[in-house]
Amino acid sequence: MSGFSSLGLGARALSAAQRALDVTGQNISNANTAGYSRQRVEQVAAGGSVVPAMWSRSTTPADGVVVTGITRIRDEFAEARALSAQGGLSHLSAAKQTYADIESTFGEPSDSGLQAQLASFWGSWHDIANDPTSDAPRSQMLQQASALAGTFNQLSSRMGQQWHDSREQLVATVDDVNSMAADVARLNSAIRSAVTAGNPANELSDQRDAIVMQLGQAIGATASAGPDGVVNVNLGGSPLVTGDRTRELQVTGPTTHTQGASNELKLQWAADGSAAIGGGSVQGLLDAVNTTIPSYLTALDGIATTVVAAVNGQQAQGYDESDPTATAPNGQPLFAGTGAGDMTVVLTDPKGVAVSAAAPPAYDGDNAIAMGQRANDAGGADATYRSLMVQLGVQAQSINRQTDLQTSVASQLDDARTAASGVSLDEEMTNLVQYQHAYEAAAKFVTTIDSTLDTLINMTH
Structure with a gap:
């Protein structure tokens, strides 16, 4: 040399x-x-x-x-596991938030919740039985009935608003997914050009992989390496991003929740309308709008119709003061409505309250007593509502435990990923x-x- x-x-x-x-x-x-x-x-x-x-x-x-x-x-295996874990965590976190919002809507136990309103309503009938000829306890009962119907209306409205908010969040999240997929495709193109030219593209790859992680959290996407430094992103086995090309997603279905109608929302590929399999927070929101919130709305409607049927049925078995010569029960309906959202009080005259089980002039108050005892019906509104609240608490606790466990798993996998990169x-x-x-x-x-x-x-x- x-x-x-x-x-x-x-x-x-x-x-x-x-x-x-x-x-x-x-x-x-x-x-x-x-x-x-x-x-x-x-x-x-x-x-x-x-x-x-x-x-x-x-x-x-x-x-x-x-x-x-x-x-x-980078540890590709750790990255893939962390991506999957983050998707599962986002799914559970969305479900956790849904149950937390439902619990906040019902607000039980509470002195002003539905359980307390039901108790006050049934109790007002015992006050009528103690003074069956006076208008004052009857008027008080009608006020309690209005408050009860208003509580049902309010709960239904708040649950409907939660459904609408969840739908809006779902649509916004899917729009974000489409935007992030386009960003991944754009970065893939830039990385491919750099690698082909022999230039470094490490910082671009970091930006792209960070977006891929966000896609995993949002919709449960998975990633696989392609040629020339690109990454292909898949959704339930179908390609979302292939090189510099993307497929757009969309949410289809009603914009408002209608009682008794099919309110199912679907995640589809925009190009052909075929169903797409989601995950992450998108799946959690889909579960919320298609299953969780509608199930509690349906249960609330069922409780409301049970109250309407029980009260109107008991009213029909008694005598009111509208006809002093009546020889058959003439009690008028107190409530109207087909669910919690449209439940109303249709009886406004205190004299229309069917207090007695015997024909006039005997106003014994026995029908009022029977009405108050409907609170203890085995399959009545009170028992059903208590069971619903127990179910809500159990489901919320289960989701909370699963979320805590998944948080720990995701944290460990993220630590392993960070330890490598x-x-x-x-x-x-x-x-x-x-x-x-x-x-x-x-x-x-x-x-x-x-x-x-x-x-x-x-x-x-």
Whole structure:
């Protein structure tokens, strides 16, 4: 090896050490940057000539070091597991929020909730039985009936608003998914161009993978590596992003919840209308609007119709004061409506309250007593409502436990992912010292060769 060749070798060593220092600085600078994957300089030794010659051979021992590239440090298996875990966590978190909102809507136990309103309504009939000829307890009962109907109306309205809000959130989330898918496709195109041209694309890949993680959280997407650094994103086995191409999703179905109608919302591919399989928070919201909220609305409607049927049926068995000569029960309906949303009080005259079980002039109050005892019906509104609240509590607790467990699993997997791709400042400081010494040694080597050459050039005989 000639002296001038040695200078080239030293220059390559200096360049490699400088490149390693730059990458170490990049890692340290982004130690707290979300989604950043630490990078590593890949170096290989450049060997001597291997070209055969007939009359000569190379005596060059080696040709220094060559930087072959900069690699992102990532554990693909840990990334895939973390992506799946985040999707499951988002699904459960959306379900948890749905049950929390339903619990907030019913607000039980409470002094002003439906259970308390039912108790006050039935209790007002016992007050009538204690003074069957007075209008005051009857008027009080009618006020309690109006309050009860108003509570049913309010609960139905709030549940309907929760359904609408969940639907709006679902549509907004799907729009975000389409936007993020387009961003992944755009970054895939840029990364492919960079890789094809031999340019680094690590930072672009970090941005893309962060968006892919968000897609996993939003809709349970999975990712697979493609050629030239691209990533393909799948949804339930169907492609969402393939290279720089995307498929758009849409939500179809009614915009308002209508009692007794089919209110199912569907997630579909916009191009052909075929069903798409979702996950993540999108699936949690689909479950909310298609199953969870409608089931409680239906149960609430059932309780309301039970109250209407029980009260009107008992009224029909008694006598009121509208006809002093009545010889058959003439009680008028107190409530009207087909569910909680349209339940109303239709009886406004206190004299229309069927207090007595016997024909006039006997106002014994026995029918009022029987009405008050409807609170204890085995399959009545009170028992059904209590059972519904127990069911709500059990389901909410179950979802909470599942969410806590999935949070722990997702956290562990995220820690494992970060351990592989995250920046350790202690490790980077060690690398910094190592590459600094390498640079100093290479500089000393160049200085020594330069001094040697200077001596050789200036030698005199």
